Structure formats: structure tokens, C-alpha cells
Amino acid sequence: MNARLDADARLYEAVAEELEQAAGHARTAAQHFRDNEIPRAAAHAWAAQGHVLEAQEKLDAQAREHARRSQA
Amino acid sequence: MATGAYLLQLGTVPYREAWDLQRSLAGAVSQGAIPDTVVLLEHPPVVTLGRRTDDAELHLPDGAEVEIVETDRGGKSTFHGPGQLVCYPILDLKRHGRDVKQYVRKLEEALIRAAAPFGVEAERVEGLTGVWLTRPPRKLASIGVHVARWVTTHGYALNVDLDPAPFTKWITACGLEDAMFTTIAREAGRDVTVDEVRPHAVAALAEVFELELEELPADEGAGLWAQPVHAGLAAR
Numbered sequence: 001m002n003a004r005l006d007a008d009a010r011l012y013e014a015v016a017e018e019l020e021q022a023a024g025h026a027r028t029a030a031q032h033f034r035d036n037e038i039p040r041a042a043a044h045a046w047a048a049q050g051h052v053l054e055a056q057e058k059l060d061a062q063a064r065e066h067a068r069r070s071q072a
Numbered sequence: 073m074a075t076g077a078y079l080l081q082l083g084t085v086p087y088r089e090a091w092d093l094q095r096s097l098a099g100a101v102s103q104g105a106i107p108d109t110v111v112l113l114e115h116p117p118v119v120t121l122g123r124r125t126d127d128a129e130l131h132l133p134d135g136a137e138v139e140i141v142e143t144d145r146g147g148k149s150t151f152h153g154p155g156q157l158v159c160y161p162i163l164d165l166k167r168h169g170r171d172v173k174q175y176v177r178k179l180e181e182a183l184i185r186a187a188a189p190f191g192v193e194a195e196r197v198e199g200l201t202g203v204w205l206t207r208p209p210r211k212l213a214s215i216g217v218h219v220a221r222w223v224t225t226h227g228y229a230l231n232v233d234l235d236p237a238p239f240t241k242w243i244t245a246c247g248l249e250d251a252m253f254t255t256i257a258r259e260a261g262r263d264v265t266v267d268e269v270r271p272h273a274v275a276a277l278a279e280v281f282e283l284e285l286e287e288l289p290a291d292e293g294a295g296l297w298a299q300p301v302h303a304g305l306a307a308r
Contacts, residue, residue: 051096
């Protein structure tokens with residue numbers, strides 16, 4: 001595999017990791033909401049949002065890089 | 073001018089869950105999804121190891137029922153348990169001076185102010201992190217922080233009313249040989265609960281870091297999105 005494809009693969013693995021963590025926090029938030037533990041639920045909900053935004057930022061950066069390469 | 077921040081009082085939370093949570097919240101703060109956030113909680117008994125912990129600091133007796141967790145915070149080993157108020161400020165230091173040493177000094181100041189209403193005159197000791205009583209030196213609160221992308225995790229642990237024996241019998245806490253550890257209750261000469269100390273700790277943090285703290289209500293009704301700070305963010 002060439003270096004560029006390897007870098008792309010690692011980036012998407014990092015995105016997947018962020019989204020998996022987001023999913024974990026979302027499930028934990030749901031459980032705490034069901035248990036009426038509002039602050040703990042909210043903390044996990046915000047944690048999930050943070051991971052989704054991290055994933056989005058990585059994807060946005062990749063999109064910008066793709067556009068740059070396409071124009072080169 | 074005070075900046076808006078969230079206050080989360082989470083009760084008793086296992087160390088690993090709280091650590092995972094604060095790292096993820098740090099991501100949310102870093103991304104601007106939420107403002108600075110202060111987490112207050114207690115941990116079930118746990119020994120945590122900082123990045124500078126020596127193996128010799130650990131001397132747990134056989135059968136000691138305590139979890140051991142290696143962490144990414146600065147400092148050496150310490151003990152957490154019920155009766156200790158743990159505070160994890162997740163602050164974006166880009167809004168607070170971009171100075172980690174100053175941040176730690178401010179945490180110490182917040183601790184000193186939190187203990188004062190109980191007649192406990194804590195102070196700093198030159199060359200040592202944390203907050204102490206002197207003559208003889210005895211440690212009241214420990215500090216260990218981690219900063220990534222200028223966002224802080226970990227924080228302080230204030231001994232309110234717990235048996236300090238694990239600090240010396242289970243570990244050589246903070247790597248300090250012959251150090252003594254104390255609590256607010258012991259110094260005040262009366263029972264003191266974490267519930268009594270928490271409002272003073274919150275007020276001190278708000279003053280020192282110039283935060284306008286909004287506590288998320290612990291009952292249903294307000295929901296996640298009704299808070300002014302979040303509404304302001306949503307309007308951006």
C-alpha cells in the first residue's frame with residue numbers, strides 16, 4: 001500500500017474510533033436518563049457530541065485535502 | 073468579566089468512568105460544543121498513579137479492596153475514596169491565560185478559599201503542589217492536572233472526612249516519605265460532610281476562575297437545552 005492510502009486508512013480508522021466512542025457515550029447517556037440521573041446523563045450526552053464533532057472535523061479536513069489534491 | 077460555564081455534580085462515580093467522561097468532555101469543550109465545565113464527584117476507593125509514580129510508592133497490604141488505575145495526569149500516586157471532594161475542571165486555558173503553572177496556583181487558591189469557612193487555614197508550601205496545613209506539615213488536598221490542546225482534565229482532591237491511613241499505609245502518596253495527611257473534619261474538630269463543603273468549593277472556583285457557573289438540575293424538567301449558556305452557543 002502506498003503512503004497516501006495508508007494515511008487515508010488511518011484517518012478513517014480514527015474517525016471510526018471517535019464515532020464508536022460517541023455511540024458508547026450515547027448509550028450510557030440513555031441509560032442514565034432512564035435511571036433519572038440527569039447530570040450524569042447530560043455529561044455523557046455532551047461527551048458523545050464532542051466525539052461526533054471530532055469525527056466531523058477529521059472528515060472536513062480530509063474533504064479539504066481531497067479538494068486541494070483535485071485542484072492541483 | 074465572568075464567563076459562562078457548566079457545573080456537573082455527579083455523586084459517586086467509579087474512577088475509570090469519570091476519567092473516560094472527562095476526556096470526552098474535554099473534546100466537547102475543545103470543539104466549542106459546550107462551555108468550560110466543572111465536574112464535582114466522589115470516587116469509590118481507588119489508587120491512581122500519575123506519570124511520575126515510582127514502583128516503590130505502592131505497598132498495598134494483601135487483601136486491600138482497592139482498584140489501581142494508571143492515569144495520564146502529572147504527579148505521583150494518590151488515593152481517592154468516599155469523604156473526599158474531587159473536582160475536575162475542564163477549562164479551555166485559551167480563555168484563562170494559557171499558563172499551566174498559573175492554572176495550578178489558581179486551583180490551590182480555590183482550595184484555600186474552600187477550606188476557610190471551616191476555620192481551616194490552608195496554605196501553599198514552597199516547592200510542593202497541593203494545599204497544606206503547617207507546623208507540622210500535613211497535606212489537605214492534592215492536585216494533578218493534564219492539559220491537551222489547552223484544555224484541562226483531572227484537577228484536585230480535597231480531603232473532607234475520610235480515614236487518611238491509605239495515603240501512607242497503602243501507598244507513599246505523592247511520593248512524599250513521612251508526609252502526613254489530614255482532613256477538614258480533623259482540622260475543624262467536628263464532623264464535616266462533602267455536602268457541606270461542596271457549595272464553598274463551587275463559590276471559590278467561580279471567584280478564582282471568574283466563572284458564572286450554571287448547575288444542571290438533578291431532577292427532570294429543565295432538560296438538556298434550556299440553559300442560557302447552551303442557548304447562547306446554539307445561537308452562534
